[in-house]
Amino acid sequence: MKLYNTLTRKKEEFVPLEENKVKMYVCGPTVYDYIHIGNARPYVIFDTIRRYLEYKGYEVNYVQNFTDVDDKIIKRAIEENVSAKEISDRYVAEALKDAYGLNVEPATKNPRVTEEMPHIIEMIKILVEKGFAYEVNGTVYFNTKSFDGYGKLSGKNIDDLEVGARIEVNKEKKNPMDFVLWKPFKPGEPKWDSPWGEGRPGWHIECSVMAKIYLGDTIDIHAGGEDLIFPHHENEIAQSEAANGKQFSKYWLHNGFINVDNEKMSKSKGNFFTLREIAKEIPYEVIRFFILNGHYRSPINFSRELMEAAGNGLDRIKNCVKDIKFITLNGKDSKLSENEQKLISECVKFKNRFEESMDDDFNTADAVSAIFEFVKFANVNIGTESTREFADIILSKIIELCDILGIEPLKEEAVADTGEIEKLIEKRQLAKKEKNWAEADRIRDELSEMGILIEDTRAGVRWSRK
Numbered sequence: 001m002k003l004y005n006t007l008t009r010k011k012e013e014f015v016p017l018e019e020n021k022v023k024m025y026v027c028g029p030t031v032y033d034y035i036h037i038g039n040a041r042p043y044v045i046f047d048t049i050r051r052y053l054e055y056k057g058y059e060v061n062y063v064q065n066f067t068d069v070d071d072k073i074i075k076r077a078i079e080e081n082v083s084a085k086e087i088s089d090r091y092v093a094e095a096l097k098d099a100y101g102l103n104v105e106p107a108t109k110n111p112r113v114t115e116e117m118p119h120i121i122e123m124i125k126i127l128v129e130k131g132f133a134y135e136v137n138g139t140v141y142f143n144t145k146s147f148d149g150y151g152k153l154s155g156k157n158i159d160d161l162e163v164g165a166r167i168e169v170n171k172e173k174k175n176p177m178d179f180v181l182w183k184p185f186k187p188g189e190p191k192w193d194s195p196w197g198e199g200r201p202g203w204h205i206e207c208s209v210m211a212k213i214y215l216g217d218t219i220d221i222h223a224g225g226e227d228l229i230f231p232h233h234e235n236e237i238a239q240s241e242a243a244n245g246k247q248f249s250k251y252w253l254h255n256g257f258i259n260v261d262n263e264k265m266s267k268s269k270g271n272f273f274t275l276r277e278i279a280k281e282i283p284y285e286v287i288r289f290f291i292l293n294g295h296y297r298s299p300i301n302f303s304r305e306l307m308e309a310a311g312n313g314l315d316r317i318k319n320c321v322k323d324i325k326f327i328t329l330n331g332k333d334s335k336l337s338e339n340e341q342k343l344i345s346e347c348v349k350f351k352n353r354f355e356e357s358m359d360d361d362f363n364t365a366d367a368v369s370a371i372f373e374f375v376k377f378a379n380v381n382i383g384t385e386s387t388r389e390f391a392d393i394i395l396s397k398i399i400e401l402c403d404i405l406g407i408e409p410l411k412e413e414a415v416a417d418t419g420e421i422e423k424l425i426e427k428r429q430l431a432k433k434e435k436n437w438a439e440a441d442r443i444r445d446e447l448s449e450m451g452i453l454i455e456d457t458r459a460g461v462r463w464s465r466k
């Protein structure tokens, strides 16, 4: 299996640090609003990579953070006259709902900055003690000149960078590229005690800390969108390698951007869409399929036409699978014919083609084509004359490949009516009151299968259709 490593700028054979195990860290969103369509890409892509690694037999420890201390969160909290925690709690919950809608497997751990403060302070202390960081008036800076490898991920030369950075004069900094690890408290902002006074951490330190705590000093894969290569990931490498004295991540993967109507998405251009808005019109599964239709490193363009095309493609798979399902119930009840046996042995070519595509830097676009070929083959070769067993075997082979991509062609649309949902929620509340947790969980699963998401809030149970 080969993957493109941003650090070495080439496709490399994937060799994990530990046999059969993968430690993977993905930078998550800053939770000040609903996630947008661009954020959906790393969610879907790195989930698919994780699923493929699992399919290949690796046990994947998958950590994705939530940035819940940030200027944008504070600004939103002031606007709404609520606490920063209320804002971040709300949008963590909403991001998880969107991730669920996109059929993203839950992470092994979703750490949050506010819950890791002692560890963050500890790593900054180590950097100061080792001479990689310095404090000026309550601000702690990382000294980029003290770390030899600065610029190795982005391929930037520190002297060239400094020429650009000198425009922004900051007398406190020793070097123009030095960045903040800890900043002093300003009125109205969340704050924590530290050896450098009350304040809060800069952005980059959180990922170095969370990766270390939940995965270890050296990890296999670190991932995020390409905008994070510089400065975020460059700074993470500097912090982690300076503090731990070890390589931080063996492989670095970065997804390309989603543009809207061929333009960069931005609030001022009015072409900015939250995933939730789009999901009102386009089912999550179509959005996921759309993202998988491009190679993860290429930019992709979001437009209504392309989304419709993705929907049509997905329907082709779903219709075929439904037809086969019908034959599994209504086909001939006899043994596999000789021809069917021959056809089954031919199917391996679709699986091989699928795996070859995924082994080549996770080319999901080609993997999807392999599924389409399989669908074409099934449409030609399965009919009312087929045996049930034949339909069963072909169905499970197609579903297996779809599953790796997180596509569920057999999933039924939500059809439950409101009364039925409310009744089930009441039943679950009763089970909870009786401390019958197993039954409460079972009802939650039943609702989930009906396409209903429920959320326990202080005001009671809220539900929504997926």
Ligand code: AMP
Binding pocket: 027, 028, 029, 030, 037, 038, 039, 040, 041, 042, 223, 224, 225, 226, 227, 228, 255, 256, 257, 258, 259, 265
């Ligand atoms: P943010 O909340 O901006 O830190 O973004 C969370 C994740 O989404 C990061 O991995 C970003 O690189 C990624 N991301 C942000 N905007 C886009 C976009 N338009 N296309 C693809 N990925 C994006």
Ligand code: ZN
Binding pocket: 026, 027, 028, 207, 232, 236
């Ligand atoms: Zn990060």
